[in-house]
Amino acid sequence: MLIGDIAVNSRLALAPMAGVSDASFRAICREYGAGLTFTEMVSAKALVCGDGKTRSLLYLSPDEHPSGVQIFGSDADCMARAAELALSVSGGDFIDINMGCPVGKIVRSGDGCALMRDPEAAYRIIKAVADAILRPVTVKIRKGWDRGCANAVEFALMAQDAGAAAVAVHGRTRAQMYSGAADWNIIREVKKALTIPVIANGDVFTAGDAARILRYTGADMAMIGRGAFGNPWIFRDANAALDGGEQPKQPSLSEKLSVAVRQFESAVALKGERVACLEARRYYSWYLRGVRRSSSLRERITKISSTRDIHSITEEISLGNC
Numbered sequence: 001m002l003i004g005d006i007a008v009n010s011r012l013a014l015a016p017m018a019g020v021s022d023a024s025f026r027a028i029c030r031e032y033g034a035g036l037t038f039t040e041m042v043s044a045k046a047l048v049c050g051d052g053k054t055r056s057l058l059y060l061s062p063d064e065h066p067s068g069v070q071i072f073g074s075d076a077d078c079m080a081r082a083a084e085l086a087l088s089v090s091g092g093d094f095i096d097i098n099m100g101c102p103v104g105k106i107v108r109s110g111d112g113c114a115l116m117r118d119p120e121a122a123y124r125i126i127k128a129v130a131d132a133i134l135r136p137v138t139v140k141i142r143k144g145w146d147r148g149c150a151n152a153v154e155f156a157l158m159a160q161d162a163g164a165a166a167v168a169v170h171g172r173t174r175a176q177m178y179s180g181a182a183d184w185n186i187i188r189e190v191k192k193a194l195t196i197p198v199i200a201n202g203d204v205f206t207a208g209d210a211a212r213i214l215r216y217t218g219a220d221m222a223m224i225g226r227g228a229f230g231n232p233w234i235f236r237d238a239n240a241a242l243d244g245g246e247q248p249k250q251p252s253l254s255e256k257l258s259v260a261v262r263q264f265e266s267a268v269a270l271k272g273e274r275v276a277c278l279e280a281r282r283y284y285s286w287y288l289r290g291v292r293r294s295s296s297l298r299e300r301i302t303k304i305s306s307t308r309d310i311h312s313i314t315e316e317i318s319l320g321n322c
């Protein structure tokens with residue numbers, strides 16, 4: 001599949017997820033078969049103002065290609081400048097514009113999914129970004145704002161007219177946030193209407209779901225978000241399902257632990273021990289789902305504050321379960 005002139009040799013993408021899909025986790029997901037990754041969303045305004053933390057979110061490892069750099073904002077000029085900057089800072093392959101974020105403080109500023117209620121402003125933004133950079137532009141949207149404004153099809157057609165090279169659709173409205181089921185029918189409708197590639201997103205939690213969403217919607221790629229939490233193996237399994245091969249053996253406890261520790265060590269190298277520990281408090285227990293005795297360690301996991309803590313918790317789990 002081509003996104004503009006960029007070849008993507010996979011039907012599986014890791015969703016952009018603020019606070020989750022950092023460079024360390026993305027590298028692990030790619031190792032297990034994610035063929036396309038995106039940075040966490042960054043504010044165009046903050047980037048243009050030179051904010052250091054925002055720039056650091058744009059870090060891509062040298063072999064992380066193809067990859068999209070996601071920006072959000074609602075001022076067309078600022079978005080155009082941010083897109084140029086984001087590509088030069090990151091070395092990413094294309095810009096992805098976030099028009100799906102449902103979070104209150106984002107939509108109150110007119111950014112993210114709020115743009116689905118203002119297609120003209122959205123058109124100006126996409127066009128301004130497409131005109132400003134020599135690389136492709138993609139747009140990530142939702143089903144719509146709410147039940148009364150489920151305009152994904154018209155909105156995606158507008159994005160295509162404005163110069164988007166692909167559209168990713170999360171089949172929930174902003175009003176649904178993350179509740180209820182994702183509507184795969186609307187993704188199918190978007191796919192039927194567009195000539196550019198469509199990426200289907202929402203509720204892919206197993207390898208079978210990945211195969212089903214692609215078959216049902218006819219989309220070019222499936223994008224996996226929460227299904228990858230503590231489970232980068234979902235990409236390996238989904239690739240096997242798509243190839244019609246046998247399902248690989250599920251990872252052993254020691255494999256899960258070693259990947260969790262590797263993710264942590266990579267984060268220490270990129271962000272320092274303090275930040276890496278704070279983040280590990282959240283994701284480490286995701287690797288332990290279904291592991292006996294792990295609930296008794298949950299409290300300790302929420303207090304991880306050093307590399308030593310990670311190693312001692314990991315050792316205790318290994319000894320208790322092997």
Ligand SMILES: Cc1cc2nc3c(=O)[nH]c(=O)nc-3n(C[C@H](O)[C@H](O)[C@H](O)COP(=O)(O)O)c2cc1C
Pocket residue numbers: 015016017018019020040041070098100101140170182201202203204223224225226227
């Ligand atoms: C913790 C979290 C952070 C997210 N951050 C972003 C983001 O930065 N940009 C974005 O476009 N979507 C973001 N999303 C939405 C996901 O990309 C995806 O659309 C959504 O989770 C639905 O896919 P899923 O059912 O596979 O999880 C986020 C979702 C979660 C759960």
